[in-house]
Amino acid sequence: MQKQVLIAGGGIGGLAAALGSSRAGWEVRLFERAAEFTEVGAGVQIGPNVVRRLQAWGLQGALQAVAAFPERLQVRSALTGAELAALRLGNTAIERYGAAYATIHRADLHGLLLDALRERTGVHLNLGHSIVHHAQDGGVVTVRVARHGPGSDSEGGAQDLLIEGDALIGADGLRSGTRMRLLGETPTRVSGHLAYRAVVRQDALPQALRSQQVTAWLGPRLHVVQYPLRRGELLNVVAIRHGQPPADLDSWDHGANAADLEAALARTCTPLQDLIRAVPQAGSGWRLWPLLDRPPVAGPQEMAQGVVALLGDAAHPM
Template identity: 65%
Template structure:
């Protein structure tokens, strides 16, 4: 008889977890609080380490139809506009790591995974249902939804995001911490931009206490813009998408170069809006028990929310799901041991990415002598310090991959 895996959360992590569990031969019941599956207009970078997972799931053609493949990753000074370093991507990434480095609209990735999930017969999607509580006893996990309905399963995967209530029940560690960083996000049509503001690469503009990322998505038709500045978060941390004031953003960038300011001002000129997301995270994982205990496992942001300075938040969730598949396929083991194996094989890599993301944030936003040293190192070493073989080549399945 097939094991039934309950999954809380219908975001990218939850959908990926569902695919992994189904490919391991399990039946899946997925619970999503929203009445309809949807994702906001934001971009995601997927490194070769993540693209290989999607290829292994047979999603290469679907992926190719919607992504952009940036030709390079470029770093510039937000103050002077000077180019500091460049790392080739495109065919160079494929030759080096066996897969491309791609950029994708979050909604396109969500739809791609949802379509793949719905292709399986043993999946049951429950929309408008939030799992509020669970109980584990006698080899069964019982969850209670907001309508007080009880549902039983053989295991529970919590992929309900950075503000996961189920995590708090499992680990008792309270809410995530505010980082003091705010992300302003916008999406614009490239054809409506002046030629000088269009791009087919990933560009990171680094400045004191701020940085800006721009890159193409949806076959290059759209450009994703992210401006991260240091400042106080809105009072409502759990509502992660807020209306943004373009004037506040322009004031934060007042000391930056004219090219960058022109790019940011192009958003309201085109009739588009900025959205404000307060960034939250948790300290790096310290033990496998922070990813799984008994018949309950955490995945993606529910387990290891991280700052976006390594562009691996969605990537680590997909890697988690691939490892979940591998662990659940160990049919000679009891389910609690399979989930423990999943956690043992993931926690150290996730912890390293969390720590490196925090470190990158300090480097990106450096001031004074540290900023001068960063810029000098980038000019001298370029791609040699931008490339991350441990990340893009690592198989993500064990501590040895670190």
């Protein structure tokens, strides 16, 4: 009989696990708490190992349509602007590793995985549902699934379902319920790093600030990374500095972050400061993300136990 994998979470990791499982011949039931599939964040760099996997899944064309493929990665001093190191990408990466180095908007990567899944039979994508309990016995895992949204009882009850599977993958993020049930309650840690993220249209930037390569600016207690997205039409900028997050992010005025960031970069070189100042005018402005993590996993027993495994931020947040 066909085996069935249950997946908690419909982010990039959960969708990738679903697609890989489906292509391996498993039936897939994925449960995502949100009412619709969305991907929060900005850009992500994907190395040749990831690109090779997407190619094996038949997604080279879809990737080519939405990603950028930088020819070069450079590291520069944030204080002086001097180039510290450089790495050739483009054809060099293809020749050396068998696939390209790509940069892509997280929403675009999420979207191409979702489109591929919707074309496959035996894949059941359940929005507005979350796995609230699991138990395994004799190679079978049973989950209790709660339905969310209008008319549902978020505390459980009549809306809950019991579903059996042959494996469970917890791809349910930093505050993973699967992880908590597997390893016990462990609080997240404030990393002491604040990430300011922005995506801007390249044609809205001055010519001197446009770029089709990856640049990492390194400075004391801060670094900034920039790279192209969406065929090079967009520029992703992430600035990370040491600092404590505001007490209440829900009421935090994200629009006010530009002044804080400019103050933190006051000693950096002119080209970097010009880029940071251009972001609010060329795009929708900065968004603040305090970075949280957990203690490193102690070993493989914290990644998988029996037929239950953790994936992505549920296992090893960065």
